[in-house]
Amino acid sequence: MKETILALLTAALDALKERGTLPADVAPDIKIEATKDKAHGDYATNLALMLSKPAGLKPRELAQALIDALPESQAISQVDIAGPGFINFFANTEAAAEIIRTVLDEGERFGHNTQGNDEAVQVEFVSANPTGPLHVGHGRGAAIGDSLCRLLAVNGYDVTREFYYNDAGAQIDNLALSVAARVKGLEPSDPAWPQDGYRGEYIKDVARAYLNGETVKAGDRETTAKGDRDDIQAIREFAVAYLRREQDLDLRAFGVEFDVYFLESSLYRDGKVEATVERLIDNGYTYESDGALWLKTTEFGDDKDRVMRKREGGYTYFLPDVAYHHDKWNRGFKTVINEQGADHHSTITRVRAGLQALETGIPEGFPEYVLHQMVLVTRSGVEVKISKRAGSYVTLRDLIDEVGRDATRYFLIARAATSQMTFDIDLARSQTNDNPVYYIQYAHARVCSVLRKAEREGVQFDQARGLAQLSLLTEEREKDLMNRLAAYPELIARAARAREPYQVAQYLQELAGEFHSYYNAVKVMVEDDALRDARLTLGVAVRQVLANGLGILGVSAPEEM
RNA sequence: GCGCCUAUAGCUCAACCGGAUAGAGCAACGGCCUUCUAAGCCGUAGGUUGCAGGUUCGAGUCCUGCUGGGCGUGCCA
CATH class of the missing domain: 3.30.1360.70 (Arginyl tRNA synthetase N-terminal domain)
Structure with missing residues (x-):
């Protein structure tokens, strides 16, 4: 139209x-x-x-x-x-009703477009350190990142989902020390407990599994615990594998899977970190000071230069980050989107500066970022602190178990990433209609229900006859629904361009609202065969669009509730 | 101090590249189940869009300044 x-x-x-x-x-x-x-x-x-x-x-x-x-x-x-x-x-109402035919013709492909032209796009998200279970912030990243991928895919992009594990830095050393301490039976209250060690109970679980000689599978590798209390290297490897497996299981339960798991350690192993350093030195963007090697990030808009090689010889996190993003570029991704928590926003300038300093023709805006703000978790009206180091925080697993996968996903995605949000556990887990995901799913189930009723009563539903009788749909609410259906494809295109999957959630709530309103005002199962078929046909089209949209959110579309 | 994000109804959030009378849900109040699932619908009430300027035919939206909140400002990630 x-x-x-x-x-x-x-x-x-x-x-x-x-x-x-x-x-x-x-x-x-x-x-x-x-x-x-x-x-x-x-x-x-x-x-x-x-x-x-x-x-x-x-x-x-x-x-x-x-x-x-x-x-x-x-x-x-x-x-x-x-x-x-x-x-x-x-x-003209009759012309507007043509959208119903289009929806039914295209089915689950309705709303798809070729905007992306099969371009390879990589989305990196979650990328939690393997130092503990995923928390609700990771959950928000997982929900947004995964939906963004689905959204890009229906817009004709060839999407790769990637998870980056920082398995080589100081935090992993800390993890190894923490597990080693637990292996020796130490408690966080013990004077010998490592400074800044991870105090969470899960560390005890890792230690127990290590001592039991368990085997865990993470990614494509199996790791068997050596059980040796003094082999810090063996403890480190096992702990990382154990926690990676935990995270993978949580993500799978959340309906999120990745195409590539990229290990930071592989950048060292393959010499890419060294190559990056050398190139930065050769390009003249570095200098030594205070025994450390600095990168002149100020030449690329940073407010001060950054250390890339520490006095003691190791690299800071950002150097492998540069090597990693250079690797993404070399893999052929012209568009890379990093979904991450806004608390990491300071890396943006540094990573981009490092890439520019490589002088390999990478554009200034590479990579793109989608940053999500903090999630405040409340229970009984009281804030639940999120602190990985303190060990007491709401895990993604907690939420999935208590709230359910669909509601958790919907809740975490329905708001703009830039808005700080409150996750009220009591509200989200309540079985009442407080959670809007039920509202949308119910609209879908309602259409299914009417069709079941038609079948039960032996009433023939003839979709072809319905399509031939769309001119009978003259109710104002019917036109509202048609206009809403017609708006879906452009919404999909717009949401993808803006990298804002929450717009889909917004749309679905509106569509579901208009359908519920229609359902209450206008009886579908009328005597008149032609009119009934026309209305059922409209219902089927609404159901299709609801299902398509829910699919982008990774939320199920139940046939009954 | 500086940088990024943010401020919209009592609460949680919308408002498509600047458009017409700023919208939903929850909470409050009043209605609707002998009729397709009431996880629903209809109605009432609720606003100086943090404050002050500016640009524009038109500003919640863009610009400047101020105020409040969050995050960052590590040789942590």
Whole structure:
């Protein structure tokens, strides 16, 4: 419908240019939007407002001239000028109903597009250190990252999901020391307990498994515990494998799987860290000071230079990060999106600066970032502290177990990543209708329910007959639903461009709301076969779009509740 | 101090590249189940969009300054 209006307006513009009403060189970006208020018709454009200056006409006069120049169309029943000069279009109901045919023809592919042109895009998300169970913040990252991947895929991108394990840094040393202490029977309260050691109970579990000689499988490797209390290297390897496995299990339970698990240690093993350092030195962007090697990140917009090789010889985290992102680029990804917590935002400037300093033709904005803000968890109205080091925090596993996978995912994704959010455990786990995910799922189940009822009562539902009778759908709420369905494809495109999967959740809530409203106001199972089939057909189309959208969120679409 | 994010109804959040009367849910109040699942619907009430300027035909949205909150500002990640 929008395309139709766009074509009409383009034709009108050309006519006015020919007539000299408009300068020939104006090439406006014609914006057509769905109206918020039905009094303004179904679609509106501000074209006359935008062009009033170059045309030298008052907006309303120009609007009238545009309307006069519009070609005839069956799809439009009425065109008005309103307000300061908006042009409002009223869609012909029969033409609007064509969207139902489109939805049913395209099925689960409805809303897909080829925007991405099969471009390879990599999304890195979660990337938790293997030093403890995933917490709710990782859950938010997992939900947003995974949905973003699904969203990009339906927009025609070839998506790779990647998880980066920092398995080589100081925090892993700390983990090994903590497990070693537990292996020796120490408690965090003990004076000999390592400084800044991980105090969580899970460390005890790791130690016990290590002493028991357990074998754990993480990624494509199996690691068997040596059981030797003094072999810190063996303890380290086992602890990392153990916690990686834990995280993998949690993610799987959350419906999130990765294509690539990338280990930081492999960058050292393959010499990529060294190669990166050498190249940075060769390019003249480094200097020694205080016994450390610095990178001149200030030449690329940072507010101070950063240490890349410590006085004691090891590298800071950001150097392997640069090597890692260079590797992503070398793997052929021109678009890389990193989804991570906003507490890591300071890495953005550094990583990009390091990549620029390599001078290998990587664009300045590489990689892209989607940052999510903190999640505040409350229980009984009291904040639950999230602190990995303190060991007391709400894990993703807790949430999945208590709240359920669907509700947890929906809850974590339904808000813009930039907004700090409160995860109220009591609210989210309550079995009442407080959680909006049920609202959407229920709309889907309702359509299924009506179809079951039709079958139970021996009423033949004939979709072909329904499609032939779409002109019977004359109720205002039916038109609302059609317009809403018609808006889905552009929503999908817009959400992908903005890297904002939460928009899909927003849309689904609106669609479900309009369906529930319709369902209560208009009876579907009427005597009239043709009308009943037409309404059932509309219902099936709504169900299809709900299912498609829920699929992008990674939330199930149940047939009954 | 500096950098990033943020401030919208009592609470949690929306508002599509700047558009028309700022919308939902929860909480409150009043209605709707002998009719397709009431996990639903209908209605009432609730707002100086943190404050002050500016740009614009038009600002919650863009710019500047201020105030409050979060995060960062490690030779941690």
